[in-house]
Amino acid sequence: MNAPGEAAPIPTGPPLAPPRRLADLAFRWIALLAALTIVALIGLVGWELYHGAGPAVRRFGIAFLGNSTWDPVTDRYGAWPFIFGTLVSSAIALVIAVPLGVATALYLTEFAPVRIRQPVIMIIEMLAAVPSVIFGLWGIFVLIPWMRDHFFRWLQGAFGFLPLFQGPIYGVSMLAGGIIVAIMILPIVTSISREILRSVPDLQREAAYALGATHWEVIRVAVLSYARRGIFGAAVLGLGRALGETMAVTMVIGNRPEVSASLFAPGYTLASVIANEFTEATSDLYLNALFELGLVLLILTVLVNVLAQLMLRTITGGASGKVN
Amino acid sequence: MKRLLLTLLGAASLTVVASAQMLINGAGATFPQPIYTKWFDAYAKVDPSVRFNYQGIGSGGGQKQILAETVDFGASDGPMSDENLAKAPRTLWHIPTVAGAVVISYNLPGDPKLKLDGPTVAAIFLGKITRWNDPAIAGQNPGVSLPDQDILVVHRSDGSGTSYIFTDYLSSVSDEWKTKVGKNTSVNWPAGLGGKGNPGVAGQVKQSPGAIGYVELAYAIQNKLPYADIKNSAGNYITPSIDSVTAALATATIPDDFRFSMVNPPGADAYPIAGTTWLLVYQQQKDPAKGKKLVEFLRWAYTDGEKMAADLLYAPLPANVQARALQRVAEIKY
Numbered sequence: 304m305n306a307p308g309e310a311a312p313i314p315t316g317p318p319l320a321p322p323r324r325l326a327d328l329a330f331r332w333i334a335l336l337a338a339l340t341i342v343a344l345i346g347l348v349g350w351e352l353y354h355g356a357g358p359a360v361r362r363f364g365i366a367f368l369g370n371s372t373w374d375p376v377t378d379r380y381g382a383w384p385f386i387f388g389t390l391v392s393s394a395i396a397l398v399i400a401v402p403l404g405v406a407t408a409l410y411l412t413e414f415a416p417v418r419i420r421q422p423v424i425m426i427i428e429m430l431a432a433v434p435s436v437i438f439g440l441w442g443i444f445v446l447i448p449w450m451r452d453h454f455f456r457w458l459q460g461a462f463g464f465l466p467l468f469q470g471p472i473y474g475v476s477m478l479a480g481g482i483i484v485a486i487m488i489l490p491i492v493t494s495i496s497r498e499i500l501r502s503v504p505d506l507q508r509e510a511a512y513a514l515g516a517t518h519w520e521v522i523r524v525a526v527l528s529y530a531r532r533g534i535f536g537a538a539v540l541g542l543g544r545a546l547g548e549t550m551a552v553t554m555v556i557g558n559r560p561e562v563s564a565s566l567f568a569p570g571y572t573l574a575s576v577i578a579n580e581f582t583e584a585t586s587d588l589y590l591n592a593l594f595e596l597g598l599v600l601l602i603l604t605v606l607v608n609v610l611a612q613l614m615l616r617t618i619t620g621g622a623s624g625k626v627n
Numbered sequence: 628m629k630r631l632l633l634t635l636l637g638a639a640s641l642t643v644v645a646s647a648q649m650l651i652n653g654a655g656a657t658f659p660q661p662i663y664t665k666w667f668d669a670y671a672k673v674d675p676s677v678r679f680n681y682q683g684i685g686s687g688g689g690q691k692q693i694l695a696e697t698v699d700f701g702a703s704d705g706p707m708s709d710e711n712l713a714k715a716p717r718t719l720w721h722i723p724t725v726a727g728a729v730v731i732s733y734n735l736p737g738d739p740k741l742k743l744d745g746p747t748v749a750a751i752f753l754g755k756i757t758r759w760n761d762p763a764i765a766g767q768n769p770g771v772s773l774p775d776q777d778i779l780v781v782h783r784s785d786g787s788g789t790s791y792i793f794t795d796y797l798s799s800v801s802d803e804w805k806t807k808v809g810k811n812t813s814v815n816w817p818a819g820l821g822g823k824g825n826p827g828v829a830g831q832v833k834q835s836p837g838a839i840g841y842v843e844l845a846y847a848i849q850n851k852l853p854y855a856d857i858k859n860s861a862g863n864y865i866t867p868s869i870d871s872v873t874a875a876l877a878t879a880t881i882p883d884d885f886r887f888s889m890v891n892p893p894g895a896d897a898y899p900i901a902g903t904t905w906l907l908v909y910q911q912q913k914d915p916a917k918g919k920k921l922v923e924f925l926r927w928a929y930t931d932g933e934k935m936a937a938d939l940l941y942a943p944l945p946a947n948v949q950a951r952a953l954q955r956v957a958e959i960k961y
Contacts, residue, residue, distance in 0.1 A: 375786075376809035443830050451835075473779060474835065475820055558784030558821025569820050575784075579823060582685025583786025583812040585711065590687075 352601060355594035362588065367595060373560045373576075375584070380592035382599050384560040388477065388570035389603065392552060393545040395481025395566070396488055401538045403485075404492030411493075412500040413522060424497070431490035439554030442483050447474040447555060450482075455567060470565035473557065477570040480556035484548050488541035495540060499533030500526060532615060539611040546604050549574040573600040648675075651917055651924075654682040655689020655702030658788045658843070659904045662725055662939050663702070666932045670924055677920045686788055686812060693719065693907045699917055701907035704788020705812055706886035718910040720959075721885040722952050723903040724928070725941040726876050728844035729793045730854035730867045730900070734832050735759065739771045744858035745800030745891070745899065751839060752780055752797060753804060754818030759837060767858075774837070781831045781840035784821025786813035792902035793841050796890040841900075844872070845940035859899040860891050871898035872942035881948060885955070901942070911960050918961025925956045 353360075359367070363380065370381020407427070411420055451474030462468045503526050511525035527534075549572075557569020558579065573596050584590045653663075660683040667679040684692075686703040693701030694714050706721055731748060733741065747763050750756045756763055760773040783790045794810040808814050822828035825846040832840040832852070844867050847854050856864040865871050878894030881887045891899045906925075912918025929944075929952050936943040944952060 372815065374815035375813045376811045376815065443827075443834070448834055471777070473820060475831065553784065553823050554827065558823070559816075559819075571821075579785035579821075580813050581687075583687045583788075585687045585690060585705070585708065585812065 349598075349601060352594055352598040356591055356598045359588060359591035359595045360598075363592075363595075367592075368599070371560070371562065375580075375586070375589050378586060378588045380589075380595075382573070382596055384562050385571055385573045385576055385596060386599065386603065387562045388480075388556070388560075389546060389572040389574070389600070391477055392480040392484055392556065392570065392572055393542055395478060396484035396545045397538060397542055399482065399485035400488045400492050400541055401534075404489050404537070404541070405496050405534055407489075407493045408496035408500050409522065409526075411497055413518075413526070424494075427490050427493050430486070431494075435487070435548065435550040436554075438483055438487060438551040442479065442551060442555040446483070447479055450474060450479060459567070466564040467566050470563070470567050472567050473569065475555055475557035475569055476567045477556060477563075478566040480552045480570060480572070481566075483551045483555050484545045487548060487551060488544050491544060492537050492541040495537035496530075496534050499530045499537065502533070503529045535611070535615050539608060542607060542611070543604060546600070546607065547574055548572075549578045553578060573597075573603070649677045649917065649920055650680060651677060651700070651921055652680050652682075652698045653689075653700040653702060653906075654684050654692045654698045655907070656686045656704040656788055656904055657683040658704050658727060659702060659725055659941070662932075662936055662941050665935055665939060666924075666928055669932070669935065670927060673927060674920070674923065677924070679924070685786070687786065689907065693909075696913065699912075699914075699921060702904065703907060704902070704904050705791040706888075706905065707907070715909075720908055720910055720955060721905040722908060722925070722955055723885055723905050723944060723948065724952075725933070725936045725943060726872050726889070726901055726903040727792075727941055728867045728872045728898055728901040729789055729796070729841050730844050730847045730852075731839065731841055731857065732829065732832050732847055732852045732854045733839040734834075734836055735853075736774065736836070737772075738853040739768070740853070741771065741855040742767045742858070742864045743855045745796070748857070749797045749801030749804045751778055752782070752816070752818065753801070753807070754780070776837040779835050779838040780816075780819025781822055781828050781835075781838055782816050782819050783813075783828060783841075784823050786811075787824075788812065788902065788904065789825070789841065789843050790814065792890065793900060795888050795902065796900045799888075799891045844868075848940055857899055859895075859897050860893055861895045861897070863895060865896065865898045867898050867900070869937055869940065869942045871896055872901045873945050875899070875901045876903065876942065876948055877945035881951070885952075903944075908959060910958065915961045918959065922956060922959050922961065925959075926953065929953050929956065 359380065363370070367380065367382050368386065369383050371383045372379045372381050373384070374380070411423060415423065451472055455472045455474075455476075455478070459468050459472065507525040507529055508521055511521040516524060552572055553575035556571065556575065558571055558575065559569040560571045560576070561568065563570070577593050577596055581593055584593055660681065663681050667681065671678065681702075686705055689701040689703050690707050690711055692698045694711070696716070707719075712719060731743060735741075741764070743764070744767060747756065747767065750763065757778055758775060759778055760775045765773055791810065791812045794804075794808065794814050797808070798805040798810045808817060820831060822831040822840070825842045828840040829842050829846065829850060829852060832838040842852065854867060856866050858864050874894050875889055875892045875897035878897055879887060879889035879892040885905065889901055889903060908921070908925075912921065929949055933943040933949060
């Protein structure tokens with residue numbers, strides 16, 4: 304008999320027998336093969352990039368990452384403006400898309416009447432289905448003129464004391480690139496955040512209400528802190544897409560390999576320059592340099608993901624934020 | 628079940644019939660793709676036993692593929708460099724097919740017709756001339772009211788034959804451009820924004836007041852963009868057109884290997900910013916049957932095909948160049 308307060312032991316049976324039937328074995332191996340294929344594919348991409356970048360890596364060394372010249376005529380190449388552009392445009396996209404996406408997800412799970420939830424979800428999913436090029440075209444003909452004539456001028460008027468918002472306004476700019484990418488990663492961030500918020504157990508909310516919290520306090524204390532990890536994961540997924548976004552960005556970012564403090568200045572990203580110049584690259588070193596940019600992009604994506612995982616561990620301290 | 632099997636059999640037999648046709652593969656530049664597609668289409672009616680397949684993967688790709696011999700002929704908007712040509716396993720020939728022009732388009736109130744000369748254009752694209760009412764521009768355009776506005780330069784962000792022709796021209800009219808920037812399908816532009824493709828540049832110019840950019844003649848005509856008259860080396864301001872490009876070709880110096888540049892030619896009616904596109908074929912064809920069909924096609928292209936060029940807004944080769952091209956085609960061995 305158990306002592307009072309002790310839970311009853313969970314009944315366990317004999318351990319499961321190892322698979323003996325052919326179907327079980329075959330399925331196990333097929334699943335293993337599928338997993339290995341994916342790992343092998345990533346490895347193959349990385350190796351192919353390294354192999355293609357070989358001569359450029361040997362020629363330029365580590366200075367490639369800090370050099371700002373991109374001159375196909377004299378075969379001098381450097382990746383710094385592209386790395387800067389990729390990081391800055393992705394950062395702008397995250398700053399815009401994550402608060403917007405999480406807020407939308409919160410509205411859909413906490414406030415929206417049940418009737419309008421499905422239609423709104425469908426509309427957001429459709430945003431994800433629009434091809435990248437269409438966003439780019441819409442950006443050139445609709446967004447850029449409006450931003451150049453109204454939004455950017457207002458920004459310069461209101462925040463012009465910051466070096467971020469100084470300088471001539473062309474329309475195509477780093478900020479325009481960031482905004483377009485924000486629109487593109489919004490569906491991912493929103494739908495994953497929504498799933499995460501939906502998975503918060505009602506018990507958490509009820510407990511917070513029972514303690515006398517207001518609706519906002521319930522959301523802040525019980526829902527958001529429980530969902531911290533998941534929302535961070537959604538942001539990282541969005542960032543992954545933002546780093547690689549090519550077509551829409553290249554149409555609105557101005558395609559100028561320059562590093563500038565102003566968000567209104569044109570920029571260039573790693574993915575855009577590869578897409579623009581790969582087909583017409585005639586000299587071998589030129590091609591190798593473009594391959595090297597691809598390798599840099601791959602390493603950048605991996606690094607950012609690793610960094611995100613580390614940050615996640617420190618933010619949440621390993622715990623999931625449950626109100627116990 | 629029976630119907631499914633019958634349809635599968637039918638589909639399979641179709642592929643058998645299709646494979647009885649000879650397939651000749653080519654790849655390369657996108658600039659001449661419309662005219663090549665039209666030629667292949669028209670030639671299929673002349674000789675139904677052969678089918679051509681052309682992929683517009685870019686001049687760089689075209690050069691690489693013909694060097695690797697994965698295609699039967701290549702196409703390039705710029706001539707192959709000496710070091711690339713040296714990699715060819717056998718003698719590789721350049722044969723020009725059609726020519727096109729690069730026009731300077733701009734966005735000014737009232738769409739005035741501007742006259743510009745080479746050094747002025749170079750100075751604008753170098754970032755030296757920054758305002759529209761600069762005396763260098765105003766001096767060539769009396770009677771046109773130029774606004775006191777910044778010039779926004781727009782160039783191509785992607786590598787292209789159009790950029791090659793344009794930078795070739797700028798290198799020939801400006802020593803500073805030649806030493807500082809040079810000529811290539813993609814260069815380190817000293818000033819301005821990059822637009823992707825002809826539509827990117829044209830779109831950017833149309834959207835931005837005070838912008839100036841360069842696009843293909845065919846594109847400018849089709850989209851009704853305003854473009855400038857450029858001064859040629861004879862001192863005349865020439866309006867870009869198919870005739871002025873053919874005139875440029877007629878007076879250009881064309882060496883024996885056909886790797887020539889036709890910017891700034893001496894002719895009085897020649898438009899100075901023009902260039903040709905080449906087919907890359909081996910002197911000794913690997914496959915005799917394919918080689919024979921290819922030579923027959925080329926012969927047709929240089930006699931009947933050239934007549935279709937003007938409809939698609941390409942400049943056909945003038946008679947003297949056409950004769951030399953046909954001569955070169957006759958020397959292909961298979």
